[in-house]
Amino acid sequence: MSAWYEERQSALKIRIDNGLVITMDPRRRIITQGTVVIQGNRILEVGKTAEVSTRHPADKVIDAQGKIVMPGLIDAHLHCVQTLARGLADDVDLIAWIYDRIYPYEALLTQEDTYVSTMLTCLMAIQTGTTCLADPGGYPMDGVAQALVDSGMRGIVSWAGMDQWSSDRALPDNLPGKKSTEDTLAAMEGLVKKWHGREGDRIRASYALRVEPNVTRQLFRRTKELADRDGVLIQMHAAVNRDQVEWVRRHTERTTIDYMNSLGVLGPNWLLTHMAILTDDELQMLRDNDVKLCHNPGASVHGAYGACSVGRFPELMDMGVTVTCGCDSTAANNSLDMFRTLYQLATLHKEIRVVPDLLSPEKALEMATVDAARALMWDKDIGSLEAGKKADVIIVDCHRPNWRPLHPFSIVPNLVYAGEGVDVETTIVDGRIVMEDRMVKTMNVPAILEQAQATAERLVARLPYTLAPRWPVE
Ligand SMILES: [Zn+2]
The missing domain is CATH 3.20.20.140 (Metal-dependent hydrolases)
Incomplete structure (x- = not known):
């Protein structure tokens, strides 16, 4: 058992169950009814939910039934x-x-x-x-x-x-x-x-x-x-x-x-x-x-x-x-x-x-x-869902009209041709859930939008050029 595996035993464990897991591993496996186990900031195991979940009691379990689980x-x-x-x-x-x-x-x-x-x-x-x-x-x-x-x-x-x-x-x-x-x-x-x-x-x-x-x-x-x-x-x-x-x-x-x-x-x-x-x-x-x-x-x-x-x-x-x-x-x-x-x-x-x-x-x-x-010279740690890699994981909600119908042969094509950023429901970076069920946990969203608007208006007022609307804004 490797050192990182032992170290992970003491860290918070998150399990994402029942997902359609696009692993991006060397074989490019896509696992139906799949589980990703995260401990601390790394992925501990990826496999079938029926086999993996019983081995890993978790502090938090996310049910990804009917959703895609994939690398960020x-x-x-x-x-x-x-x-x-x-x-x-x-x-x-x-x-x-x-x-x-x-x-x-x-x-x-x-x-x-x-x-x-x-x-x-x-x-x-x-x-x-x-x-x-x-x-x-x-x-x-x-x-x-x-x-x-x-x-x-x-x-x-x-x-x-x-x-x-x-x-x-x-x-x-x-x-x-x-x-x-x-x-x-x-x-x-x-x-x-x-x-x-x-x-x-x-x-x-x-x-x-x-x-x-x-x-x-x-x-x-x-x-x-x-x-x-x-x-x-x-x-x-x-x-x-x-x-x-x-x-x-x-x-x-x-x-x-x-x-x-x-x-x-x-x-x-x-x-x-x-x-x-x-x-x-x-x-x-x-x-x-x-x-x-x-x-x-x-x-x-x-x-x-x-x-x-x-x-x-x-x-x-x-x-x-x-x-x-x-x-x-x-x-x-x-x-x-x-x-x-x-x-x-x-x-x-x-x-x-x-x-x-x-x-x-x-x-x-x-x-x-x-x-x-x-x-980015970061491939030892990120890019795929494999045991030992850093836990950068997203969950994509497929309970939306742009995901119907969905077949085993159309999973990645649908993601690329019909998927949208708004389909993303949960985002995990370095083992930390930064957005869950579309609620961003690391920032105050209304405050950021307000600060961005105010800061941009202040900057635009100081630019050495001015821009005019092409259509009349009344
Ligand atoms: Zn550039």
Whole structure:
């Protein structure tokens, strides 16, 4: 008997009985009338209720009859500080989105603001079945990390490094990310030192670079060295659209991944996001270096990046590259419902290529669970319901019209094609029930909604730009 198993004997035991358990284990078993036993923050056993339940008297038993029990979804790219920017950057091109709309907004944020923004983010995540998020970086980040602590979410925080700017990619002077190379490295390193492994490893930290036109070669190289030394991830937006890649070509005579490869920095701890514009050679470079990719279909269709229409994700997955997914931001998607992302993954590519089985609903679910865990370097602990893993579990209510009829052959297809975040009834993170029967237990929901509205109105009043309704609001 392993040490963790013995340790768990003394912790609170929760049993979820009679569920339709989508395990995401290596065999991808789906267990009818199944039980998941949780002790402390880990899963103790998964199996048939009739066999498992008698062995495990529990402190709390949840009856999941007619409901799906599955791993919590992982949002591998979610900007917590941008949640109060919902509505500020719709229907503009990427360069205007970043430099005209979002950086001026981010320049105004205090730790209190990013705390409120992240509490709203976590509320939406918990209510729609997301149990882990990777934040690719904003400023300031202590407010983000503290909100993850308080909300009960699992997550990765980072400081998005930027150490160069040009007139066509100008940064607001008061943007906290606008720093020298040395100061950027110190900010990133400080965040990793402060937050990585906190709350019993529920909170992690990573290195992050914002976007390639704002990163010097020295920052690329030294960030990689630090991330290797610390054994953590590096998150970055890369090859987001044609305009960005052309900028890199003009300045380096190479396209983005080719340029990073020439610097010798590619490796398995990169999580590169968007990645719409890639050459055939670059696909090979990504595979050969086991680089992880994050596809945000909602952001791509909202901002017209091209990741679905001209991106190469189906080919990359065929080549064995790990591709995960995310909602990105309420300013770029604008939904944080991962069920919507699953639907987009399993539909958009098929339509664009006119190939009806190009990306299956089962693959989409893998991208948001087991593949996401691997991409975040967290696969020993999360991504599936298996004995020994951390207990990140959701219960999906199938007693709703979008779940009828349901057959053994349509369980995952129905989840992806017809499921919705509001179907999620109970959310467990790290063995703690953070939402039960749609009642969020870790936060005061009306207070968070009120604070979010008030904070956003105060921020919008201070922006250097104004937005007018397109239709008369009387
Ligand atoms: Zn992003």
